Amino acid sequence: MANSDDQNCTAHVALIPSSGMGHLTPFLRLAVSLISHVRVTLITAHPTVSLAESQTLSCFFSTYPQITESQLLLNTFDAPSEDPFYIQYEAIRRSSHLLSPILCSLCPPLSALITDMSLASTIIPVTQALNLPNYVLFTSSAHMSTLFLSFHTIARSSGESDLFTVPGMQPLPISWIPPPLLSEKDSLFRTQLLENGKAMLQADGILINTFERFEQEPLASLNAGEVLTRLPLVTSIGPFAPCSFERIQPLTWLDGQPMNSVVFASFGSRTAISREQIKELAEGLLRSECRFIWVVKEKKVDREDDKVLDELVGEEFMTKAIDKGLVVNQWVNQEQILSHPAVGGFISHCGWNSVTEAAWHGVPILGWPQHGDQKMNAYVLSRAGLGIWAENWGWGGEMVVKGMEISEKIREVMENNQLRAQVVKIRENARAAVAEGGSSHGGVIELIQIWKNKS
Ligand code: UDP
Ligand code: UDP
Numbered sequence: 001m002a003n004s005d006d007q008n009c010t011a012h013v014a015l016i017p018s019s020g021m022g023h024l025t026p027f028l029r030l031a032v033s034l035i036s037h038v039r040v041t042l043i044t045a046h047p048t049v050s051l052a053e054s055q056t057l058s059c060f061f062s063t064y065p066q067i068t069e070s071q072l073l074l075n076t077f078d079a080p081s082e083d084p085f086y087i088q089y090e091a092i093r094r095s096s097h098l099l100s101p102i103l104c105s106l107c108p109p110l111s112a113l114i115t116d117m118s119l120a121s122t123i124i125p126v127t128q129a130l131n132l133p134n135y136v137l138f139t140s141s142a143h144m145s146t147l148f149l150s151f152h153t154i155a156r157s158s159g160e161s162d163l164f165t166v167p168g169m170q171p172l173p174i175s176w177i178p179p180p181l182l183s184e185k186d187s188l189f190r191t192q193l194l195e196n197g198k199a200m201l202q203a204d205g206i207l208i209n210t211f212e213r214f215e216q217e218p219l220a221s222l223n224a225g226e227v228l229t230r231l232p233l234v235t236s237i238g239p240f241a242p243c244s245f246e247r248i249q250p251l252t253w254l255d256g257q258p259m260n261s262v263v264f265a266s267f268g269s270r271t272a273i274s275r276e277q278i279k280e281l282a283e284g285l286l287r288s289e290c291r292f293i294w295v296v297k298e299k300k301v302d303r304e305d306d307k308v309l310d311e312l313v314g315e316e317f318m319t320k321a322i323d324k325g326l327v328v329n330q331w332v333n334q335e336q337i338l339s340h341p342a343v344g345g346f347i348s349h350c351g352w353n354s355v356t357e358a359a360w361h362g363v364p365i366l367g368w369p370q371h372g373d374q375k376m377n378a379y380v381l382s383r384a385g386l387g388i389w390a391e392n393w394g395w396g397g398e399m400v401v402k403g404m405e406i407s408e409k410i411r412e413v414m415e416n417n418q419l420r421a422q423v424v425k426i427r428e429n430a431r432a433a434v435a436e437g438g439s440s441h442g443g444v445i446e447l448i449q450i451w452k453n454k455s
Contacts, residue, residue: 011038011111011451014070014103015137016123018116019045019088021052021269022351026139026209027116028060029240031067037448041068041106043099045092049084050302052269052331063245070102079188084301085270086188089118093192096122103130111451114207117148118192121199133204133454135447140352141380142208142215142236143169144373146227149206151181152198153228167228168221176375179395189372201230205447209238209356211433211440214384214426235443239356239430242335249333251340253326257291260344260420262325263410264337264363266295267349267396271370273297275312276400282317284406285325290345290414292325295332305329338363344420345413346387349396350374355381362427364388364420366413370396385422388413 013034017027031040048054061069075098077091096119103110103126112133115123120136127134138145150167163171174182180189200206212219215236221227222234254262265285267273273281278296285292296312299305309329310318321327334354337343338361346363348354349370355377358365365387367378378389390409393401413419433440 010108011448011455012041012106012108013038013112013114013451014041014043014106014110015114016043016072016099016116016119018092018118019049019053020085021050021056022353023116023118023139024053024056025353026238026240027114027137028056029243030114030137030207030209030237032064032243033240033444034448035064035066038111038451039068039108040066041070041110043070043072043102045072045074045088045095047074049088050269052302055331059245059248063243068106070106072098072102082188086192089192090188092119093122096126099123099126100130103127103132108455111455112204115203117145117196117200119196120203121192121195124199124202128202133451135205135207136200136203138206138208140373141355141377142210142218142222142234143380144352144376145206145208145234146218146222147177147376148193149197149200149222149231150227152194155181155194168218168224168226175394176379178372178375201228201232203232205232206234207237207443207447208234209240209352210236211238211430211438212236213429213433213439214239214359215380235447236433237440237443237447239360239434239440241360241434242339242357246333247336249336251336254293254337254340254342257342259341260414262291262293262340262342263288263345263347263366263414264293264334264343265347266332266334266354267297267368267370268351268354269302269331270300271297271349271351271396272300274397274400277396278312279314280400280403281406282313282321283403284401284410286317286320287403287407288410288414289407290324290410291342293332293337293343294325294327295334296327296329298329302331335361345410347410350377350381350389352377355386356430359384359386359426359430362423364413364416364423366390366409368393368396368401384426385419386426387419387423 017023074091114135117138164174165171180187347366350367367389369375369378382389
């Protein structure tokens with residue numbers, strides 16, 4: 001991105017993510033990409049749910065002292081049967097009235113707020129009252145945004161069919177729709193998604209961490225009014241480049257491995273895997289005969305991941321794994337691992353950041369979606385040629401996938417030269433999108449211009 005007249009620039013943009021590393025990370029990367037153009041404030045909700053979020057935030061603010069932190073201290077909200085990250089979305093949503101004084105006190109006055117899509121319906125009214133432009137950042141795929149935005153118009157239309165019709169898209173197998181959306185039972189997931197999708201019509205713009213060549217069709221449909229009429233402009237501004245503050249760990253073991261020989265297995269920051277499935281995955285990794293790095297996670301929230309490794313994967317596996325791989329049950333720097341030349345494949349739950357990071361580094365994915373938007377994302381990556389989707393494995397927890405089957409799929413990804421060549425092309429396209437002259441770069445430059453004209 002071209003440097004600008006930083007000294008004279010008075011445009012000031014605030015960003016407010018919701019919760020979980022899957023939302024925080026893209027907001028931090030976007031914030032960093034804006035600092036050479038505008039003044040940036042990050043509004044953070046406290047206390048955070050995970051340890052990873054609080055550690056990342058402290059590292060972020062010490063690396064970028066020019067970014068101001070403004071803290072939103074949350075009113076507690078309790079819903080014991082719900083996911084802790086969705087409870088946190090709800091706590092932030094219910095604290096939205098506290099935002100007005102924060103937004104008004106920032107200096108110089110704000111030109112715009114960038115809001116997480118999971119907070120849209122309660123924050124847009126606040127910014128409308130202040131006459132402050134509000135741009136919603138969608139942290140998942142453009143395909144998922146199509147469902148998210150239109151769901152309030154189609155929620156009851158599935159009937160008995162095996163297909164689900166989303167405006168602007170080919171009918172989708174109903175099994176790809178996040179299950180809570182189809183349930184009769186009210187859940188935070190469903191209620192918030194309905195409200196946020198509807199409210200995003202009132203945003204000043206919708207920004208998506210994707211790029212045109214990756215998701216051309218849904219981006220075109222969204223802006224052609226085929227999904228909803230009167231939708232604000234949807235701009236693809238990704239994939240967000242990883243930032244230097246995230247690169248903190250030595251990768252000594254990886255440095256000693258041959259190129260493309262290691263498969264990396266990780267299911268993101270908030271997905272728990274059952275003990276039985278952990279056992280089969282262990283077996284699959286060993287049987288594949290590939291080298292591997294595996295991040296084992298048995299609990300959704302990192303603070304609760306208190307079991308020692310031997311207990312999780314068994315002593316026998318630990319002994320057998322010594323020559324073949326690394327197994328950890330703590331936070332690793334995924335982006336840095338994916339950037340390493342020894343890594344040649346990625347077993348992923350298809351969280352959108354994981355998909356965009358794999359595209360950025362050109363690592364083929366074996367997609368194993370677990371919940372939420374992940375089947376939609378798995379569809380995107382397999383369609384684009386970034387990997388394969390083991391579609392008959394279903395959602396996480398729906399069945400226990402056997403080690404033998406896992407090992408076959410790992411080899412299918414690791415030994416596929418055609419896939420490897422396609423992925424190199426996707427990496428080039430991803431980087432070209434955010435380089436000067438690229439589609440996503442152009443989108444950001446236009447936004448910056450709008451904000452500067454406003455200030
Ligand atoms: N991540 C990481 N180390 C871990 C687990 C996750 O660096 O041990 C990062 C990963 O690189 C990504 C984010 O956390 O940037 C997770 O987001 P994603 O959308 O992939 O999945 P989620 O965690 O939201 O399910
Ligand atoms: N979502 C939401 N409100 C909810 C639950 C989910 O807005 O109560 C959004 C969420 O942010 C994501 C999508 O719906 O984009 C799919 O949910 P998932 O569980 O995959 O969330 P993520 O891991 O991205 O937070």
